[in-house]
Amino acid sequence: MREVKEMSAFDIIGPIMIGPSSSHTAGAVFLGQIARKILGGKPARVEIGLHGSFAKTAKGHGTDKALVGGLLGFAANDERIKNSFEIAKKEGLNYQFNTVDMGNEAHPNSVQFSLFGDGRWAKVAGASLGGGAIEINQVQGRQVKFNGDYATLLIFGKNQPGTTNDVTGAFVANNINIAYLRVERLRHHKEAVMVFETDDPIPERGIKAIRALSWVEWVCQIDKIQR
């Protein structure tokens, strides 16, 4: 029997997007959007490190404008993306592009952001995998893995017994269905990194309850990508 993939008619006729390339433009917009969301607001300054093919063909593909468009919070079909540099200047978003080598293991279309604004900072790295699909693989220096196809909750904290139970309790209390869950221990088991991918975002009161847990150090919820 031939394997039949589950897909939507709109995977074939779509997405509606700013050209010229789903991997170099639409994917880049999504990466910028997520970096902005992780900072938690409009960045005042962003250092954007481009790796591999992103470094080589960013300008020709408009990848640079797409990344800044995403940082401005634009959707992938927003025609303002073409003028994102001018709009960023007007809105006081300072950006700087560098070429970086993220190693042989990194996907050729990889980018890393360092964002600053409003007394906060964020570090985010990810890759555009093709067809507008993306992957975030580093947040605040920790290895993570999510693709933005679900509402995503990131939690960094102390590694101790019962932590997963504490968080799933908050999900149950808010009637949120979990699609995927990854838990990893880092730094000699002292630290836990949790990635929850859920059908619906957890409401603010749920996030507050999680933030109030004694072992939790950092929490961030990222919306599902709008394709």
Added chain:
Amino acid sequence: MFASLQELIKESEKTGKSLAELVIAAEVSTSGLSAEAIRAKMLERLRTMQYSAQQGLDKPIKSISGISGGSAHKFWHWLDGNKPVTGSLLSKALARALAVNEVNAGMGCIVATPTAGSAGILPATLITLQEAYEFSDDEVVDALFVASGIGMVVVNRANVSGAMGGCQAETGSAAAMAAGASVALMGGNPRQVTHAVGITLKNMLGLVCDPVAGLVEVPCVKRNAAGAAQCFVAIDLALAGIESIIPPDEVIDAMANIGRVMHKDLKETGLGGLAATPTGKSLAAKVWRDS
């Protein structure tokens, strides 16, 4: 149901539903949305297609890299005082195919059908037929569902990516989808739809993906015009009842196999073919120096 074109024909015969109705029913069951909501979503895509095609004709559009652009506008105005050998219908489709892809290369808004690099063929064909034969938006929306059903079969049996299968997989699939959708729009039966797919894809087998500087411009923009022309060839042949001797599903499999043995230099790496010509290389050097 989307494992083969043959299955789609059988399902249509068994249920008495059109291909468009079958695709919409499948979408209802996977998405949980109503048929009305799904049709509205497709209409939004049709509106974007119409908008992007018109944008590229109204004014010359230069690409971001600066190496291409302006052909659609130039050709559209040339049509005004000239009698094109491609006739009044195909010539307009050629102009619109160029237009959508120039809008794409200029960072305008397009619908990937199935990809951004092949986004010109389906709108060019359907919009031109809509204008000439006065089809309603509803009828064209139905045709777009037929196109997506065909695309799903291609994705299940082969792929639609230049990096995996060469340009035959990208503009070839787009043209095959457009040809099948057009035959359905023109009143052809499901069997004729699938033979339009087979004939189009057969005529585009082996086409390599060799973009200059790795950008979606040279030769992609003109390949979209060529894809629209291939599609026109197949539409009339299929409507006349001419069939592909090799069954359409086997043509799709052949495309997949050719993509597998195609050298990687000819699969979107920008290392072979036109990209490796002296002019291709010097354009690439210029683009990268400016980056």
